[in-house]
Amino acid sequence: MWLPKVWENFYLGTKEKAEMGDDHGWTYPDRGVIFLREDVYEGLRLNRGRDRFTAAHELGHFVLHDNPLARSFRSSENLEVFRDSEWQADNFAGEFLMPVEVVRKYPDAYILAAECGVSEIAASVRISELRKERML
Ligand SMILES: [Zn+2]
DSSP states (O other): OOHHHHSTTOEEEEEOHHHHTTOOEEEETTTTEEEEEHHHHHHHHTTOHHHHHHHHHHHHHHHHOSOGGGHHHHTTSOOOGGGOHHHHHHHHHHHHHSOHHHHHHOOSHHHHHHHHTOOHHHHHHHHHHHHHTTOO
């Protein structure tokens, strides 16, 4: 894993479902820590698309946000969607796992999902967003 080389004290850990509940990941950029729920980590090891997306989403929080766990405080405000940290982390994950050049090569959700190791739903969202932005 290359992250410890970029962030010397980076730590990727797991926590049990009993502790994390419905949350799939917790990221603390200020402490250099990402926790994945143990079943999500196992899915990541097995290259399960949904879990790969979750890990990339948490990586997005790690590099983009000071404190993503504060997001709940902001959800009550009337924010433009692109200012929402969850939207930003999802977009990061989409771009990280499905670069635009690859989407242009495989603009079909089923094929893109297989090529990029993501779920067909994630591939479909990425394709439709790029079409909306007229990048496809
Ligand atoms: Zn998130």
